[in-house]
Amino acid sequence: MMHAMLQSFDPATGEVVWEGPAAMPEAVARAVDTARLSHAAWASTPLAQRLAVARAYRGELEKRSDDLARLISRETGKPLWEGRGEVASMIGKVDLSIAAQADRASEKHTATTFGEAVLRHHPHGVMAVLGPYNFPGHLPNGHIVPALLAGNAVLFKPSELTPAVGEAMAQASSDAGLPEGVLSLVQGGKETGAALVAADIDGLLFTGSATAGAHFRRIFADRPKVILALELGGNNPLVVWDGAEGALDVEEVAALVVQSAYVTSGQRCSCARRLILPRGRFGNAVIEAVAMLRDRLRLGAWDEEPTPYMGPLISPEAAARAQQQVGQIVALGAKPIRLLEPLADRRATFVAPALLDVTGLTVPDEEIFAPVLQVTRVADFDSAIAAANATRFGLAAGLVSADLALWQRFVVESRAGVVNRNRPTTGASGAMPFGGLGDSGNHRPSAFYAADYCAYPVASFEAALPTGNRDSLAGMLTA
Ligand SMILES: NC(=O)C1=CN([C@@H]2O[C@H](COP(=O)(O)OP(=O)(O)OC[C@H]3O[C@@H](n4cnc5c(N)ncnc54)[C@H](O)[C@@H]3O)[C@@H](O)[C@H]2O)C=CC1
Numbered sequence: 001m002m003h004a005m006l007q008s009f010d011p012a013t014g015e016v017v018w019e020g021p022a023a024m025p026e027a028v029a030r031a032v033d034t035a036r037l038s039h040a041a042w043a044s045t046p047l048a049q050r051l052a053v054a055r056a057y058r059g060e061l062e063k064r065s066d067d068l069a070r071l072i073s074r075e076t077g078k079p080l081w082e083g084r085g086e087v088a089s090m091i092g093k094v095d096l097s098i099a100a101q102a103d104r105a106s107e108k109h110t111a112t113t114f115g116e117a118v119l120r121h122h123p124h125g126v127m128a129v130l131g132p133y134n135f136p137g138h139l140p141n142g143h144i145v146p147a148l149l150a151g152n153a154v155l156f157k158p159s160e161l162t163p164a165v166g167e168a169m170a171q172a173s174s175d176a177g178l179p180e181g182v183l184s185l186v187q188g189g190k191e192t193g194a195a196l197v198a199a200d201i202d203g204l205l206f207t208g209s210a211t212a213g214a215h216f217r218r219i220f221a222d223r224p225k226v227i228l229a230l231e232l233g234g235n236n237p238l239v240v241w242d243g244a245e246g247a248l249d250v251e252e253v254a255a256l257v258v259q260s261a262y263v264t265s266g267q268r269c270s271c272a273r274r275l276i277l278p279r280g281r282f283g284n285a286v287i288e289a290v291a292m293l294r295d296r297l298r299l300g301a302w303d304e305e306p307t308p309y310m311g312p313l314i315s316p317e318a319a320a321r322a323q324q325q326v327g328q329i330v331a332l333g334a335k336p337i338r339l340l341e342p343l344a345d346r347r348a349t350f351v352a353p354a355l356l357d358v359t360g361l362t363v364p365d366e367e368i369f370a371p372v373l374q375v376t377r378v379a380d381f382d383s384a385i386a387a388a389n390a391t392r393f394g395l396a397a398g399l400v401s402a403d404l405a406l407w408q409r410f411v412v413e414s415r416a417g418v419v420n421r422n423r424p425t426t427g428a429s430g431a432m433p434f435g436g437l438g439d440s441g442n443h444r445p446s447a448f449y450a451a452d453y454c455a456y457p458v459a460s461f462e463a464a465l466p467t468g469n470r471d472s473l474a475g476m477l478t479a
């Protein structure tokens with residue numbers, strides 16, 4: 001049988017990191033059958049044993065944390081400090097998922113007059129997880145760990161851009177003693193993903209683009225029994241407003257803006273894409289400080305010294321697409337404060353961040369998955385909130401302001417699943433829900449709330465004997 005070959009590359013150098021065959025539809029079908037067979041035994045394994053395997057998996061991640069961080073950085077291009085941060089999040093996810101399951105999906109008994117009311121949670125069965133490339137470990141891990149804890153079998157297809165990290169995760173689970181077939185890895189691109197989604201699965205846990213998310217919504221319209229959790233992109237606003245004159249330190253504000261917009265070279269769903277500022281001197285000062293800081297950001301390969309702040313984009317194609325999107329906005333009349341500049345003597349994946357003034361323009365409401373920040377100047381705070389909410393997405397939003405009254409309005413009126421004050425839009429916590437409104441998701445937030453979509457609740461009223469029912473009919477029966 002012919003196999004399509006898959007390769008991944010170090011985005012900084014173009015060197016091959018991984019190669020191997022992509023799973024063909026027949027192999028995907030076999031993996032789904034194996035998962036179905038393995039599921040029953042895993043679901044009936046006592047919870048204490050499933051918890052022990054999860055903790056052993058945490059131990060395996062700890063053991064190989066340095067190698068895994070290096071692999072993540074090499075395959076995605078993100079600097080090593082970020083690769084290490086990602087592995088720390090993966091390790092932390094295990095205890096957080098155990099706590100989340102106890103909090104949101106455990107067995108609960110309540111005494112009643114007849115016996116007890118019992119709440120249990122049952123696994124759905126066979127779950128497919130499709131992962132993105134930007135956090136190739138942490139984000140699929142955030143679906144897989146809770147899904148396995150709940151007793152599901154999982155088929156995991158990593159992004160075709162990051163197969164090596166997916167393989168390393170599967171190896172860690174196997175070394176942790178997860179029974180064979182409970183987690184299966186299927187490598188490949190969209191065709192492999194499409195075969196997985198078309199198979200007899202009980203759930204799709206997806207983190208990726210809004211376009212693919214909308215596609216899955218459509219193809220599952222006739223299969224309502226399949227649980228669908230969609231964690232998608234955003235066009236996230238960050239409003240900076242100096243309610244009390246002089247209360248904000250412009251340099252601090254600029255650093256927060258940079259951490260929101262340019263971290264991971266803008267390849268986070270939670271990155272700020274739109275900066276909303278007041279007209280006038282303060283707004284001008286913020287723009288100038290952001291532009292100056294942008295000029296000082298160190299770009300480099302993942303393992304370069306001195307440590308870079310940001311690495312390249314994932315591929316030359318991704319860089320070309322971002323350039324084309326910036327070009328389109330400039331053609332619409334945007335003022336380039338800074339363009340998305342290719343770096344001399346570097347591969348085409350390296351781009352210095354863009355800062356564009358789009359005030360008064362109608363620009364596409366699209367996520368540009370790159371370090372591109374669009375500035376809009378407004379006259380008053382009402383217009384700032386209206387501008388922040390003027391998007392079909394609703395993942396993250398932020399307000400930078402010392403004024404508590406403004407924050408109290410912002411947190412109530414913002415249409416987003418993550419709404420921060422004086423903190424970057426990025427850096428979400430696994431101890432909180434993470435998900436968005438509108439085209440950013442389907443109201444099944446992940447992170448701490450992933451336990452909710454990994455199992456369904458079963459309510460039972462239980463009595464030891466069928467007593468009291470006859471009495472309840474007394475006086476209402478004919479002779
Ligand atoms: N809300 C969230 O938690 C997060 C969302 N994202 C979003 O993910 C995107 C970046 O990741 P990408 O890997 O580019 O996303 P993507 O949507 O291109 O791919 C994600 C996964 O889905 C698969 N896939 C894509 N289209 C498919 C199709 N038609 N049929 C079957 N499988 C398909 C891919 O092979 C990959 O494994 C950004 O839009 C970003 O905002 C990324 C991280 C977190």
Ligand SMILES: O=C(O)CCC(=O)N[C@@H](CCC(=O)O)C(=O)O
Pocket residue numbers: 089134135139142267268269270271425426427428429430431434446447448
């Ligand atoms: O899933 C979690 O534990 C929390 C969500 C999270 O870690 N979000 C990160 C990265 C997500 C992304 O933007 O791709 C963040 O908000 O920085």
